[in-house]
Amino acid sequence: MGKKALLAVVAVLTFFAGAGTTSALAATAEENYRFYCAQCHGLEGRGDGPNATENQPVSPRDHTSAKEMEKLTDEDIINSITDGGTATSKSSLMPPFGKTLSRSEISELKGLLRKLCKCKGKWLGRQGVLLKKRSDGKYLRQSGLDT
Ligand code: HEC
Numbered sequence: 001m002g003k004k005a006l007l008a009v010v011a012v013l014t015f016f017a018g019a020g021t022t023s024a025l026a027a028t029a030e031e032n033y034r035f036y037c038a039q040c041h042g043l044e045g046r047g048d049g050p051n052a053t054e055n056q057p058v059s060p061r062d063h064t065s066a067k068e069m070e071k072l073t074d075e076d077i078i079n080s081i082t083d084g085g086t087a088t089s090k091s092s093l094m095p096p097f098g099k100t101l102s103r104s105e106i107s108e109l110k111g112l113l114r115k116l117c118k119c120k121g122k123w124l125g126r127q128g129v130l131l132k133k134r135s136d137g138k139y140l141r142q143s144g145l146d147t
Pocket of ligand 1: 040051058089
């Protein structure tokens, strides 16, 4: 290999290595949201994407609604993105993304949803026990927590 050709190879390799380390190729939560979620949830997360039609039995969640989103714990959000709506006993019209997105991408999407709703999961702590209010008004003890 001539010296020039070798230099060219080194330059190309350096370019890709650089792109990798600065993670210029990794998609941000906003990009993932626009690519994977917006067709149903809308570009701004209002639940009004082009795939949301009146003919569907349920509408995609309005991610900007604090009233709706505070009913979900962070764990609920992560579970429904990973395993789909059925993971939280919701509609299977919400698809699972656990095989498409990494755990950290899903966690970052959860962070983005919390920014969109400007809300947190509503927890009612009582003597260190974490409870979640269900839609029927009863309190559910959250599983998977050491209480
Ligand atoms: C094919 C349409 C569709 C796509 C794509 C979609 N969703 Fe959904 N999503 C829905 C529907 C419909 C619901 C409402 C389910 C219900 O209330 O039963 C929903 C509900 C949700 C909920 C609330 C779940 C709950 O437990 O109440 C979250 C969080 C959510 N979606 C996040 C996302 C994220 C993040 C993406 C992209 C990675 C995404 N969705 C992509 C249709 C979609």
